[in-house]
Amino acid sequence: MDCPVSRSVGYYLEALAALAPFGKEPMVATLRGVTMDNTDLSVDTIRTATLVNYRNFGLDDGVELRITRRGAPPRGGGEVRFVCPPVRALRPLRFVDAGYIRRIRGISYATRVSPQTANRMVETARGELNRFIPDIYIYTDVYRGAEAGLSPGFGISLVAESTTGALMTAELCAGPGDAPEDIGRNAAQILLAEIMRGGCFDSSHQWLALTLMILGPEHAAKTRFGKLTPRAIQLLRDIRDFFNTTFTIKPDPASSTVLLTCLGTGYINVGKKTT
Amino acid sequence: MDTKQTHKAHRVRKSGASAKKPQKKNAEKNNPKAFTMQSSQRADRMSRRKAELDEKKYHVPMADRTPKVPPPLVVAVVGPPRSGKTTLVKSLIRRYTKHTLSEIRGPVTVVTGKHQRLTFMESANDISAMTDLAKVADLVILTIDASFGFEMETFEFLNLLQTHGMPKVMGVLTHLDEFKDNKRLKMVKKNFKHRFWSEVYEGAKLFYLSGVENGRYLDREVLNLSRFVSVMKLRPLAWRSTHPYMLADRIQDLTDPEVLETNPKANRTVALYGYLRGMHMRGGDRVHIPGAGDYRIDQAEQLPDPCPIPDKERKRLDERHKLVYAPMSEINGVMYDKDAVYIDVKKSRHEEKAEAGEGERMLGELQKVGTISDRLAGEQFNLFSGAKPLTADSIDSADEEDILRRVDALDTNDSDNSDDDTDDNQNVERLAPIHTASKRINLMELVYGKTLEDKDDSAEIMNVNDNAKSLVVDTDLDEHKLRKCFITNPGDSEDEQGGDDDEDDAGDFEDLEAGSDGEQQSDNEASGTADESEEDGDEEENEFGLPADKMKKLENKFERLYGSDDEDEEKKDFYQQQKDVLQKYVDDTRLAMDELSSIDYRWAGEYVRVVIEDMPTEFMQGFNPYLPVVVGGISNEEGLSLITLRIKRHRWYPKILKTGDPIVVSVGWRRFQTIPTYFMNDRIKNRMLKYTPEHMHCSAAVYAPFIQPGTGFCAYHLTRQHRFGIAATGTVLENSQAIDVVKKIKLTGYPEKILKHTAYIKRMFNSSLEVAKFEGASLKTVSGIRGQVKKAFGNNGVFRATFEDRIKASDIVFLRAFHTIPIKKFYNPITSLLSVTYMRTVAEIRRSKDMKVPNKKDSHYKPIERVVKRFNPLRIPKSVQAELPFKSKTKHVKTDNGASRAVVMDKHDKRVADLLGQINLLHKDKTKKQREKTQRQKAEYVKKRRAEEDEADARRKRKRKSFFRLEGRNQKGGSARD
Numbered sequence A: 001m002d003c004p005v006s007r008s009v010g011y012y013l014e015a016l017a018a019l020a021p022f023g024k025e026p027m028v029a030t031l032r033g034v035t036m037d038n039t040d041l042s043v044d045t046i047r048t049a050t051l052v053n054y055r056n057f058g059l060d061d062g063v064e065l066r067i068t069r070r071g072a073p074p075r076g077g078g079e080v081r082f083v084c085p086p087v088r089a090l091r092p093l094r095f096v097d098a099g100y101i102r103r104i105r106g107i108s109y110a111t112r113v114s115p116q117t118a119n120r121m122v123e124t125a126r127g128e129l130n131r132f133i134p135d136i137y138i139y140t141d142v143y144r145g146a147e148a149g150l151s152p153g154f155g156i157s158l159v160a161e162s163t164t165g166a167l168m169t170a171e172l173c174a175g176p177g178d179a180p181e182d183i184g185r186n187a188a189q190i191l192l193a194e195i196m197r198g199g200c201f202d203s204s205h206q207w208l209a210l211t212l213m214i215l216g217p218e219h220a221a222k223t224r225f226g227k228l229t230p231r232a233i234q235l236l237r238d239i240r241d242f243f244n245t246t247f248t249i250k251p252d253p254a255s256s257t258v259l260l261t262c263l264g265t266g267y268i269n270v271g272k273k274t275t
Numbered sequence B: 001m002d003t004k005q006t007h008k009a010h011r012v013r014k015s016g017a018s019a020k021k022p023q024k025k026n027a028e029k030n031n032p033k034a035f036t037m038q039s040s041q042r043a044d045r046m047s048r049r050k051a052e053l054d055e056k057k058y059h060v061p062m063a064d065r066t067p068k069v070p071p072p073l074v075v076a077v078v079g080p081p082r083s084g085k086t087t088l089v090k091s092l093i094r095r096y097t098k099h100t101l102s103e104i105r106g107p108v109t110v111v112t113g114k115h116q117r118l119t120f121m122e123s124a125n126d127i128s129a130m131t132d133l134a135k136v137a138d139l140v141i142l143t144i145d146a147s148f149g150f151e152m153e154t155f156e157f158l159n160l161l162q163t164h165g166m167p168k169v170m171g172v173l174t175h176l177d178e179f180k181d182n183k184r185l186k187m188v189k190k191n192f193k194h195r196f197w198s199e200v201y202e203g204a205k206l207f208y209l210s211g212v213e214n215g216r217y218l219d220r221e222v223l224n225l226s227r228f229v230s231v232m233k234l235r236p237l238a239w240r241s242t243h244p245y246m247l248a249d250r251i252q253d254l255t256d257p258e259v260l261e262t263n264p265k266a267n268r269t270v271a272l273y274g275y276l277r278g279m280h281m282r283g284g285d286r287v288h289i290p291g292a293g294d295y296r297i298d299q300a301e302q303l304p305d306p307c308p309i310p311d312k313e314r315k316r317l318d319e320r321h322k323l324v325y326a327p328m329s330e331i332n333g334v335m336y337d338k339d340a341v342y343i344d345v346k347k348s349r350h351e352e353k354a355e356a357g358e359g360e361r362m363l364g365e366l367q368k369v370g371t372i373s374d375r376l377a378g379e380q381f382n383l384f385s386g387a388k389p390l391t392a393d394s395i396d397s398a399d400e401e402d403i404l405r406r407v408d409a410l411d412t413n414d415s416d417n418s419d420d421d422t423d424d425n426q427n428v429e430r431l432a433p434i435h436t437a438s439k440r441i442n443l444m445e446l447v448y449g450k451t452l453e454d455k456d457d458s459a460e461i462m463n464v465n466d467n468a469k470s471l472v473v474d475t476d477l478d479e480h481k482l483r484k485c486f487i488t489n490p491g492d493s494e495d496e497q498g499g500d501d502d503e504d505d506a507g508d509f510e511d512l513e514a515g516s517d518g519e520q521q522s523d524n525e526a527s528g529t530a531d532e533s534e535e536d537g538d539e540e541e542n543e544f545g546l547p548a549d550k551m552k553k554l555e556n557k558f559e560r561l562y563g564s565d566d567e568d569e570e571k572k573d574f575y576q577q578q579k580d581v582l583q584k585y586v587d588d589t590r591l592a593m594d595e596l597s598s599i600d601y602r603w604a605g606e607y608v609r610v611v612i613e614d615m616p617t618e619f620m621q622g623f624n625p626y627l628p629v630v631v632g633g634i635s636n637e638e639g640l641s642l643i644t645l646r647i648k649r650h651r652w653y654p655k656i657l658k659t660g661d662p663i664v665v666s667v668g669w670r671r672f673q674t675i676p677t678y679f680m681n682d683r684i685k686n687r688m689l690k691y692t693p694e695h696m697h698c699s700a701a702v703y704a705p706f707i708q709p710g711t712g713f714c715a716y717h718l719t720r721q722h723r724f725g726i727a728a729t730g731t732v733l734e735n736s737q738a739i740d741v742v743k744k745i746k747l748t749g750y751p752e753k754i755l756k757h758t759a760y761i762k763r764m765f766n767s768s769l770e771v772a773k774f775e776g777a778s779l780k781t782v783s784g785i786r787g788q789v790k791k792a793f794g795n796n797g798v799f800r801a802t803f804e805d806r807i808k809a810s811d812i813v814f815l816r817a818f819h820t821i822p823i824k825k826f827y828n829p830i831t832s833l834l835s836v837t838y839m840r841t842v843a844e845i846r847r848s849k850d851m852k853v854p855n856k857k858d859s860h861y862k863p864i865e866r867v868v869k870r871f872n873p874l875r876i877p878k879s880v881q882a883e884l885p886f887k888s889k890t891k892h893v894k895t896d897n898g899a900s901r902a903v904v905m906d907k908h909d910k911r912v913a914d915l916l917g918q919i920n921l922l923h924k925d926k927t928k929k930q931r932e933k934t935q936r937q938k939a940e941y942v943k944k945r946r947a948e949e950d951e952a953d954a955r956r957k958r959k960r961k962s963f964f965r966l967e968g969r970n971q972k973g974g975s976a977r978d
Helices: A009-022 A043-057 A116-129 A180-197 A203-214 A230-243 B040-056 B085-097 B127-136 B152-163 B182-199 B219-230 B257-262 B349-353 B358-368 B372-378 B392-420 B423-430 B443-448 B458-465 B479-483 B494-500 B512-516 B518-526 B548-562 B574-598 B617-621 B768-773 B842-849 B878-883 B907-977
Strands: A027-033 A064-069 A078-084 A101-111 A136-143 A153-162 A167-173 A220-225 A248-252 A257-263 B073-078 B108-111 B117-122 B139-145 B168-174 B206-208 B245-247 B250-253 B268-277 B286-289 B293-303 B334-336 B341-343 B607-615 B630-633 B640-649 B663-667 B670-674 B677-681 B686-688 B697-705 B712-716 B726-736 B741-754 B758-762 B778-781 B786-792 B799-803 B813-821 B827-829
Touching: A009 A027, A009 A043, A009 A078, A009 A203, A043 A064, A043 A101, A043 A153, A043 A167, A043 A203, A101 A116, A101 A180, A116 A136, A116 A153, A116 A180, A153 A180, A167 A180, A167 A203, A180 B479, A203 A220, A203 A230, A203 A257, A220 B574, A230 B443, A248 B443, A248 B574, A257 B574, B073 B085, B073 B127, B073 B152, B085 B108, B085 B117, B085 B139, B085 B168, B085 B219, B127 B152, B127 B245, B127 B630, B127 B670, B139 B152, B152 B712, B152 B726, B168 B182, B168 B219, B182 B206, B206 B219, B268 B293, B268 B617, B286 B607, B607 B617, B663 B697, B663 B726, B670 B697, B697 B726, B697 B827, B768 B786, B778 B799
Parallel strands: A101 A136, B073 B117, B073 B139, B139 B168, B168 B206, B686 B741
Antiparallel strands: A027 A078, A064 A078, A101 A153, A153 A167, A220 A257, A248 A257, B108 B117, B245 B268, B245 B630, B250 B268, B268 B607, B286 B293, B286 B630, B293 B607, B334 B341, B640 B697, B640 B726, B663 B670, B663 B712, B670 B827, B677 B686, B677 B697, B712 B726, B741 B758, B741 B813, B758 B799, B778 B786, B778 B813, B786 B799
8 A cells, every 4th residue: 555655654554553453364464655754653663562562462473564665754665564463352451560671672774875874873872771771782774775765864763671571662763954863862862751751551552552451351451651641541532432431540659650450342353253 | 659758778787697798998909800901902992082081071261250249140940831930930939038929020039048149030931032031041940841741942942042052951840740650750750851861961950849739849849959059050151251231120111201291102211120240331331132122221320239148157048138039020019119119009999990089180280281491492581682582592502612611711721832832842741741649630530531521622632642652852861760760770669769869879889778678789799899798797697698688589590490399380281271361360350340440330240220211112011021131231243244154954943944034043142033145165165055954054144233253043933833943053153244155157058150169159148248247258068068258249249259169050058157146134133022023934925915836837847858869870972982091991890690500410529529528527526526525624623623722711711710719819818917
């Protein structure tokens, strides 16, 4: 599918990722367009965090996002392939312990610019993060030729993993005239701010947790968020209207986080065939 | 024989030979041979059998969601009319509560024990009522009239049970007092028992109720039955443990009388009362009431339990706790309401008939006057002169606007602020702490609160929210706090936090407090600083001279490396693990119930009042307390789709089912009529079947609401057509939006013009457009020549086709194709509690209209007449034959078949022939003798061998006997020594 370049592919992938497990057949979608921008999640973050977060809901293998081409704004030209198998029912979430940040991984990418840009971003990001943890590895991913899309651009996506498997993400994509060093540093600082907020899901994945919690079986699902984003609040209201289910939201002043509990609606993928 | 007869107890001999006889203690020791493996094959077979039996015990693990205080078990008493259902319920209620109910109407709830309550429901003899009851019953008591025998209702009900998750079944044999002959009675009991077993399961419990006294069964027998009921164990059933449901034991019409005054046929507001079972429910949920349809429950509120289990732990149930609750039955003229008990004082007859007095008449007139709001709606008045006249509506709307305006005012302040700020700051603003560390704000109120919801600019919020991620670059983060989020520095204990607050860095500073913290220390070790904590004098030291925390750490490491002592987790097999995981989910949910108390969930086990608005008036008008009213929750089972079923005609149903004949399907909570299309998959396509196979499964496509795959269903006709009603059973396979069921179609055409391998075919299609659709399709003639459709020729449907050989003008050309059958989209919920309208089958319509089955001449089967084709002999003209090479020339071989000629022998020949005959005879005789001799010898040999073998056997036996005699003596000696 050709996505318009006004929004990045992540915008469409978000909806697809929420729908895909409840299909009749495995979903295989190829999306073309802008793969990263500063409005929506970049495909790297979706690959390394969003889809990994699925494992908390019992979706372990078969979920795949392959980035065949990168496309920076404004003209895009990137391509990703998203594969997700269907499930009959999700697993109830019980993820309260956020744990400690164990390691930080990341991808620094550059298209149609000097390959050195990626390394420069890595350097400053590491410099910022190394004060806290030694286990950092940021891959550099430089695309050339046709794979590099139609526009020059670069950016960095960082994922911090905790001891219990909570993933904190941060990403920043360069605009015109941005220095790679600034991008690296700022991305690291965004990540630190995200870690600071705590919780089991970062602010950009609260929607995923809420949606899949409510679609889980009729058991209690419980999790911890750092701070409720306005987006999550709107989603909570929509969930109330649509599923007739509300969450109990309790602040935890000790860690300045929020505990959310709900009973799943017991959604079962009736479309999936049984033999 | 009489069941009451008691036998004399056996007396153990205390003297004499049998008393002295040594007690056999260990059979294995006394008879070792009996316990050895005698055959490896047998041993193998035994082990396999054992494994098989073990495997049989496994079921798919299911979470047992039975609440702490379980709802009363639903005991359905089912049986044909006049088989003693009511008598049995009365006897049981009398046994439990010492109440005698004059009439059983609707469910009767009884406290039967310290931990158990039962709801008795008698089943009406109606397939709809039986189906509904089969879906909610936890225990089924089948009453069987022994003097009459099993009736079809019983078997039908068993089938309904099986398809909706088999609950426990008990049989009760009644009318046994009609058998005077003991021997015959015994035989009847035995026969019934075995028939019952073959229908339910081997060893199913069947009770015998031998007679009726004072309108009840004998107390002793009812007591026995009640004891069996009380010790019964139930398995959770898949459908019921994932859906909330309620068997309504009281129904009340809450409709505003004023509304009814204006429109007596207005939809009613109905309150249904009952124990909530299965799962939790909430006001606003969607439910299905079998027989009435889908509804949204307006509110679900908890009421005090009318039959509570005594809260205090007592040795036995107190008399005053033996409650009975049967609002529909009106026990002793008492009616229960939400917060009151009404005693029905029967009016004497003349009072009822008395004409209404003046006061009453006035009251009645007053009631007829319309509502105040109705009257006010028409009124209007002016507040100020010249202003718009005010009406009731305008006041309402003005109020709302005012509120909205106030909210807007609040909002604009906020949005103004954020607009002024820079982009980054806006993000900061958005992520401003909503959690409440210091302020006590109710987050729930904040998220779900009314004021925020009514905001007009919700669209604006959405726009702001479009940004999926945070881009806050916050350079002045509290680094100390941040460090605590990392594994490299988890100083997480509370006192530690307080202590470290004034220091900038915790890593390179060590105080006594820090020394006592194990993880702090681990950090020190990691960063390479010398381990100094051992110097701490006040540490408690153990035998290794290590501080306690270090010791613990080492222990943990040891555990991790060499495994813990209790390896329960690892020892558990996969099955047990899965069960534990499921149990954990249930336990977690129980724990979370307190947390979720702010959301008004109604939990299973509570006595609940459910209010439904928009209930058709027929529900209350035609309400029959003998029919069960079930309220079943549906979460995502609404919306229609095509459903594939795996179906099998019931083997007792006398007919096969026809595609297109409407049938009632009972699946999940629902009962609905639908038109199935039967088909079978031949691995390539779904071929439509006109009729279901006789003894095989086939698939059926129906149009129905979504239903979970794997759910069992049962199909029957609404009007009883045969003695056995259940037409088919099966399971749901798939929900889909389209099913491709095809039917074979054979198009015929005739050659119009034949060229070499090409022919123009006519009368197969009507237009060139039709031909275009079939271009490239394969053709075949009757004589077996294959071909292909090429292209249309002209506009009248004639097309050019090529064949592998030249076809004849008399050949018929076939085109075999498949045609997709559209599945008929017919879904008709059977509203048996309202008024039933249903589709009739073609046969029913014909019968009602007295129409005959159309008799088409073309549809008759006629004997096939095949004319034997006679071919003329091949004649090749002489001139042609002369030209042919020798190889191809027709050969004329003269054969003289038939007449054998007589041979006349001369003298010499005759002698030779005679001699040869004699020699042959002699040879024959000789070989015969030889054969006889050989046979004799062989028989003798066999006889001899047998004698030898016998002798050897006897010898072996003797030897064995002596061996075991010795062995036995040895053992005896051994035991004596012991």
